[in-house]
Amino acid sequence: MARLIRTEKEVEGRFEEVWLVVEEDPLTQWPDGPLSVVGRDALRQDALERVRGEARFTADIQLPGMLHTAVLRSPHAHARVKKIDLAPALALPGVHAALAPGDAKGLEGEPGYCGAAVAAVAADTFGQARRAVAAIAVEWEVLEAVLDPHEAVRREQFTMPSSTYERGDFAKALESADVVIESTYRTSVVLHNSMETHQSVCEWVGDTLNVYISTQYIWGVRSAVAAELGIPGDKVRVVCEYMGGGFGSKNDPGEYTFVAAELAKRTGRPVRCALTRREENTAAGNRNLTIQKLTVGARSDGTIIALGGEFINGVGWSGWSAMTDGPMQMLYACDNVRTVRHGAKINMPPMKAFRAPGFVEGTFGLECLIDELAVKLELDPLELRRKNYANANDDTPYSSKNLMECYDLARKHWDRRDEVRARSTGTWKHGVGMASQIWFGGGGPPSYAWTRVSSDGRVTVVTAMQDIGTGTRTAMAQIAAEELGVSLDRVTVVLGDSARGPYATLSAGSSTTPSVGPAVRAAAADAKRQIIEIAAQRYDVEEHVLDIKDDVLTSADGNVSTTLEQLLEILENSQILGKGGRGPNPAGMSVLTFGVQVVEVAVDVETGEVRVERVAAAHDVGRIINSLGARSQVEGGIIQGIGHTLFEQRLHDPETGRILTTSLDAYRMPTIADIPEIVCEFVDKPDAHLTNLGSKGLGEPPIVPLAAAVANAIRDATGADVHELPITREEMLRALEAAKKKERRGAPAAV
Amino acid sequence: MPELSLTVNEHRYEVEAPIEMSLAHVLREVVGLTGTKIACNEGHCGACTVQVDGMPTLSCITLAHTVSGEITTIEGLRDHPLIDAFVRADAVQCGFCTPGQVVSAAALVAANPSPTIDDIRHTMAGNICRCGTYPRIEEAILHWRD
Ligand code: FES
Ligand code: FES
Numbered sequence: 001m002a003r004l005i006r007t008e009k010e011v012e013g014r015f016e017e018v019w020l021v022v023e024e025d026p027l028t029q030w031p032d033g034p035l036s037v038v039g040r041d042a043l044r045q046d047a048l049e050r051v052r053g054e055a056r057f058t059a060d061i062q063l064p065g066m067l068h069t070a071v072l073r074s075p076h077a078h079a080r081v082k083k084i085d086l087a088p089a090l091a092l093p094g095v096h097a098a099l100a101p102g103d104a105k106g107l108e109g110e111p112g113y114c115g116a117a118v119a120a121v122a123a124d125t126f127g128q129a130r131r132a133v134a135a136i137a138v139e140w141e142v143l144e145a146v147l148d149p150h151e152a153v154r155r156e157q158f159t160m161p162s163s164t165y166e167r168g169d170f171a172k173a174l175e176s177a178d179v180v181i182e183s184t185y186r187t188s189v190v191l192h193n194s195m196e197t198h199q200s201v202c203e204w205v206g207d208t209l210n211v212y213i214s215t216q217y218i219w220g221v222r223s224a225v226a227a228e229l230g231i232p233g234d235k236v237r238v239v240c241e242y243m244g245g246g247f248g249s250k251n252d253p254g255e256y257t258f259v260a261a262e263l264a265k266r267t268g269r270p271v272r273c274a275l276t277r278r279e280e281n282t283a284a285g286n287r288n289l290t291i292q293k294l295t296v297g298a299r300s301d302g303t304i305i306a307l308g309g310e311f312i313n314g315v316g317w318s319g320w321s322a323m324t325d326g327p328m329q330m331l332y333a334c335d336n337v338r339t340v341r342h343g344a345k346i347n348m349p350p351m352k353a354f355r356a357p358g359f360v361e362g363t364f365g366l367e368c369l370i371d372e373l374a375v376k377l378e379l380d381p382l383e384l385r386r387k388n389y390a391n392a393n394d395d396t397p398y399s400s401k402n403l404m405e406c407y408d409l410a411r412k413h414w415d416r417r418d419e420v421r422a423r424s425t426g427t428w429k430h431g432v433g434m435a436s437q438i439w440f441g442g443g444g445p446p447s448y449a450w451t452r453v454s455s456d457g458r459v460t461v462v463t464a465m466q467d468i469g470t471g472t473r474t475a476m477a478q479i480a481a482e483e484l485g486v487s488l489d490r491v492t493v494v495l496g497d498s499a500r501g502p503y504a505t506l507s508a509g510s511s512t513t514p515s516v517g518p519a520v521r522a523a524a525a526d527a528k529r530q531i532i533e534i535a536a537q538r539y540d541v542e543e544h545v546l547d548i549k550d551d552v553l554t555s556a557d558g559n560v561s562t563t564l565e566q567l568l569e570i571l572e573n574s575q576i577l578g579k580g581g582r583g584p585n586p587a588g589m590s591v592l593t594f595g596v597q598v599v600e601v602a603v604d605v606e607t608g609e610v611r612v613e614r615v616a617a618a619h620d621v622g623r624i625i626n627s628l629g630a631r632s633q634v635e636g637g638i639i640q641g642i643g644h645t646l647f648e649q650r651l652h653d654p655e656t657g658r659i660l661t662t663s664l665d666a667y668r669m670p671t672i673a674d675i676p677e678i679v680c681e682f683v684d685k686p687d688a689h690l691t692n693l694g695s696k697g698l699g700e701p702p703i704v705p706l707a708a709a710v711a712n713a714i715r716d717a718t719g720a721d722v723h724e725l726p727i728t729r730e731e732m733l734r735a736l737e738a739a740k741k742k743e744r745r746g747a748p749a750a751v
Numbered sequence: 752m753p754e755l756s757l758t759v760n761e762h763r764y765e766v767e768a769p770i771e772m773s774l775a776h777v778l779r780e781v782v783g784l785t786g787t788k789i790a791c792n793e794g795h796c797g798a799c800t801v802q803v804d805g806m807p808t809l810s811c812i813t814l815a816h817t818v819s820g821e822i823t824t825i826e827g828l829r830d831h832p833l834i835d836a837f838v839r840a841d842a843v844q845c846g847f848c849t850p851g852q853v854v855s856a857a858a859l860v861a862a863n864p865s866p867t868i869d870d871i872r873h874t875m876a877g878n879i880c881r882c883g884t885y886p887r888i889e890e891a892i893l894h895w896r897d
Pocket of ligand 2: 195244245469843844845846847848849879880881882883884
């Protein structure tokens with residue numbers, strides 16, 4: 001039965017009170033541990049077509065008569081278009097239409113950052129469109145730009161109201177602390193740089209707009225486009241069968257979709273609007289910079305009694321202020337916490353969610369601070385963390401928490417410290433560091449799935465979700481196979497088309513598997529129930545004695561034993577249809593993911609070069625569906641984290657706000673030559689309170705603790721406190737210099 | 752438009768393409784082989800890698816009219832043992848970089864059938880994978896003949 005509930009919904013750490021229609025979730029969870037299909041290694045269902053280059057991405061969509069778009073972008077950080085003349089562009093060969101500010105959502109008459117979209121041209125080829133864009137004559141009135149986040153805070157220029165959090169009495173607790181450490185941490189702007197740039201192809205067919213788009217949320221695109229164009233949602237069909245990475249940056253349609261839709265309308269032709277790599281590096285979103293002034297107060301036995309922080313997110317011209325303060329509020333059992341978070345509105349490109357937004361940055365600050373505390377108190381950093389273990393989230397119980405088990409799994413890696421340090425020779429110093437992880441990832445309702453079982457005993461799962469490269473198709477197939485008792489190769493998952501499947505949630509916030517997975521299981525169970533009803537009538541036995549396993553239906557007494565094909569051949573071309581929905585999240589509980597990473601580094605104290613040599617990760621995300629895919633997710637998160645930690649950094653000209661790192665040459669991302677040995681383990685215990693699966697998401701957790709663990713390993717190796725990301729050679733040498741000075745002043749070095 | 756004759760995966764194509772068109776665009780838009788991906792279009796990522804006479808070549812910064820050798824794209828490597836090796840090793844997430852990885856790896860194992868980890872890291876460093884499948888690419892190439 002459908003139920004109406006009022007509940008709190010979390011996406012990427014943002015909460016909203018909403019009304020939700022949810023399905024009942026009557027299925028009991030499967031027993032712990034690996035099952036027949038679930039919890040085991042499964043090869044990706046779509047691996048072959050992706051590897052062979054047959055998968056059709058949005059970038060590969062070529063429609064007859066399709067036009068190409070180029071976008072005019074603001075050369076100023078803040079300016080007003082006084083006059084714009086599209087005529088010279090329209091006069092050029094191959095040009096079919098041009099849009100001025102206001103003609104499509106996202107084309108701005110008063111752009112607030114360098115690179116903001118202003119106008120657009122559609123032409124037969126991209127080259128022609130580009131030449132035409134260059135011919136557009138614009139008269140600008142240059143306006144004052146605020147580029148410095150501190151200045152924005154001083155002016156109280158925010159993208160959303162500042163948020164203050166307080167429990168206990170921070171100031172008073174700090175006074176009674178035996179030790180107090182204050183440190184300021186900074187993280188830089190980093191870019192998603194998915195290999196497939198942001199893009200759409202729009203095509204009108206009758207009164208319906210087909211949108212082919214590289215997106216993490218086909219339903220979000222559908223509703224946003226329908227609202228903008230003033231047409232019903234079912235007149236917008238959104239298709240994304242394969243997409244080339246998003247990492248949080250593709251949760252909404254973006255100006256390119258509105259531009260393509262409008263140009264398609266004006267020209268009567270299909271229109272592609274795709275960002276170039278250079279545009280991708282300026283106007284496609286980013287993980288914003290942060291400045292974190294943090295304080296910890298503790299007793300000499302290591303009990304943390306006060307935590308405080310002032311956080312500035314340099315959000316950009318628009319966007320939200322992510323929960324940089326979240327880890328400080330949630331990770332430790334500290335009675336007195338006070339945080340203030342500002343989202344500075346500056347004339348720079350807007351942030352977009354990026355793999356655990358806020359928590360990656362906030363964990364870097366907090367977990368470095370905790371490590372500095374351990375050094376000061378001469379306590380083992382692992383013991384310090386265990387000592388301050390939180391048993392509730394601000395009085396709310398956890399649906400499940402196995403961070404202690406993660407610490408136990410990490411122990412053997414942590415115990416390598418002496419051995420690793422002993423490798424130090426000459427200017428190369430080796431050390432080990434750790435950091436903990438907390439993040440959301442429980443998903444939530446609604447999401448739906450259908451199943452079709454045909455006479456040959458094969459199963460199709462239909463759900464209008466998207467697989468952004470995380471292996472969702474495979475995980476969903478495993479869940480359906482497990483529930484139906486069929487082998488995995490009998491299950492096909494159809495997704496990626498809003499017109500051809502029921503609603504499913506977005507692929508962000510580590511929410512896809514925990515949101516859609518339970519719906520798929522419910523839909524499979526619905527089909528299984530019907531198969532058993534049919535069998536009970538056909539063989540004249542009670543339903544409850546029947547079960548399906550390994551593609552065979554059997555009765556408990558062994559009298560009935562038939563393959564699914566034999567049983568279902570009577571269906572001929574007809575099918576058994578099942579449907580299922582995602583049930584509610586447990587009321588009054590915090591659904592969170594946990595983990596810990598132990599990192600080994602080598603630092604050349606003469607040149608400042610840092611090498612990450614080994615990363616051991618232990619995460620608690622409830623039940624693991626695909627153990628192979630899960631390991632790939634962890635590795636991917638860690639590798640992206642290494643980029644953020646050691647070299648990725650978007651640079652801009654502080655005078656003009658122009659982005660300087662616009663190519664993949666200038667913006668350096670990890671290559672195969674940068675990867676360390678990676679070991680990953682899971683607690684793999686279902687969350688008993690969370691849905692019929694007990695699974696949480698894994699896309700984001702692995703990137704959360706990496707930077708802090710690296711910085712802490714550097715401290716272990718050299719005694720230097722790194723306070724800034726990325727840890728370039730300059731930053732490393734600065735930290736080493738500061739450590740030397742500290743030593744000269746008489747403070748003991750850590751080594 | 753100037754005529755162009757190309758040998759791609761042992762097939763001869765007689766097409767027309769503007770003089771300034773890159774090999775990547777000719778392959779994708781004129782010949783219709785979209786397995787070759789374009790991710791940066793300026794020679795920085797390796798997604799567009801094809802082989803010209805067996806040599807890995809960035810097709811996005813190669814003018815189509817300058818190519819006289821035999822071109823091999825991912826479509827010509829669909830039965831290469833590396834394909835199965837990549838699938839088995841889970842060396843693919845979103846898959847946008849993957850065809851380029853396979854083409855580079857195929858050139859590597861043709862020249863050096865038993866590459867060491869260092870060989871792999873050295874030759875494959877020009878192929879960026881934002882999803883971070885590198886450990887599995889390494890594994891796939893190490894065990895490509897198994
Ligand atoms: S697309 Fe050719 S190197 Fe990036
Ligand atoms: S698999 Fe996504 S970029 Fe390599």
